[in-house]
């Protein structure tokens with residue numbers, strides 16, 4: 001009994017010491033996993049998981065619906081105009097050049113604190129890790145987080161999972177927040193289009209990796225402690241070559257620069273050509289249709305995109321189903337690299353359109369000890385996720401553009417948690433009392449038994465002083481009993 005008690009205590013001790021003392025959260029991003037890809041029936045495990053935990057039909061992401069702006073809004077709770085990543089590339093008038101993937105893209109201001117940095121700021125014993133999450137390898141608050149694996153498209157997906165599990169189980173610095181990134185179904189979705197068999201097969205591959213994450217959590221006794229949020233940054237829609245608009249024909253060569261890619265182009269005219277460039281583009285838009293042109297000041301406020309020096313002086317946005325010349329060029333590159341023939345029917349994947357376009361919507365689902373079971377919430381904004389992460393991690397957020405009201409419904413409420421805790425304590429108390437009672441009873445029985453034996457032996461010794469010694473108690477007892485009978 002005591003041995004059993006020791007075993008139980010030891011097991012509890014093991015679990016508590018092997019992972020963080022803080023709540024643990026893994027955030028998994030599947031780039032360009034459109035909200036309704038579940039309907040393709042390629043990701044059946046994910047679909048099952050979705051219904052077991054909490055999910056939303058879709059999330060309202062930020063404009064432009066591109067990878068870098070959206071990943072940084074998920075990580076900071078800020079709109080692109082506030083975190084400064086206003087495109088996958090953009091012109092910075094202060095630096096006087098086009099900014100691409102680099103430290104200066106992500107660290108627009110020193111007071112931008114992504115969730116991985118905030119987690120470590122909020123106290124000793126909190127460690128964050130990034131498995132290839134866009135932008136997470138750079139310094140924020142003048143510090144790198146504990147675990148960083150840099151972007152590597154060739155890195156095996158299963159190894160990515162094994163590595164993050166090892167961070168969570170690290171005996172000295174157990175990670176309690178891990179950001180995990182997969183580049184699909186974006187990369188091949190661009191080449192073959194969202195309705196392709198290639199994307200369908202990728203959904204099956206991603207489904208397997210999702211199952212692998214759960215299997216590894218179970219195999220490492222982590223499933224009861226770790227909360228996992230699965231999401232994406234944006235959706236994807238199809239464009240065919242007849243809908244590629246050659247916009248450069250409306251511009252005077254060598255009088256402008258273009259940043260970012262279809263369907264949202266940042267046009268940076270040379271200083272003497274601003275009016276002319278705008279006028280030409282507007283006229284082309286009127287005659288050709290299928291795209292819009294804006295001065296920076298006229299960009300819709302609802303996009304939360306224009307109040308930043310990095311917002312484009314002139315912005316051109318293709319209508320859904322359309323793209324610009326840069327996609328025609330990209331298509332040529334795909335044709336060479338992937339050995340595909342381009343026909344008028346070919347479909348290519350494009351994202352970046354208006355964030356109210358449903359094709360651009362990403363998915364959300366979550367499961368774990370802090371997440372409601374078999375629950376569905378109304379669609380919410382991706383800028384709300386920062387507050388959700390903070391609630392799960394039990395840390396105070398910094399100022400951001402999210403609302404807490406929208407995400408409260410995802411979490412098991414404090415009252416329910418207290419209820420469960422009380423229940424848990426009660427159950428443990430009952431088990432321990434039962435153990436103590438049984439132990440006590442066993443000890444008492446042993447003592448009584450021993451007393452009886454001593455009494456018996458004493459009696460026997462008295463009667464047969466020559467014959468018996470203390471080792472012959474049982475035999476003697478039989479003898480005595482038969483004599484008494």
Ligand SMILES: *[C@@H]1O[C@H](CO)[C@@H](O)[C@H](O)[C@H]1NC(C)=O
Pocket residue numbers: 039040041
């Ligand atoms: C997916 O499965 C559902 C339910 O079985 C079915 O109604 C739907 O048609 C299937 N979709 C496809 C694309 O096969």
Ligand SMILES: *[C@@H]1O[C@H](CO)[C@@H](O)[C@H](O)[C@H]1NC(C)=O
Pocket residue numbers: 201204205208
């Ligand atoms: C997914 O895993 C199953 C079972 O391990 C395997 O049979 C299947 O080939 C995998 N599918 C893909 C697309 O990797």
Ligand SMILES: *[C@@H]1O[C@H](CO)[C@@H](O)[C@H](O)[C@H]1NC(C)=O
Pocket residue numbers: 078079082304399400401
């Ligand atoms: C977004 O949050 C930042 C930081 O608190 C703030 O400066 C900005 O005004 C907010 N934007 C909106 C539209 O509320």
Ligand SMILES: [Zn+2]
Pocket residue numbers: 031032066067068186233234
């Ligand atoms: Zn993306």
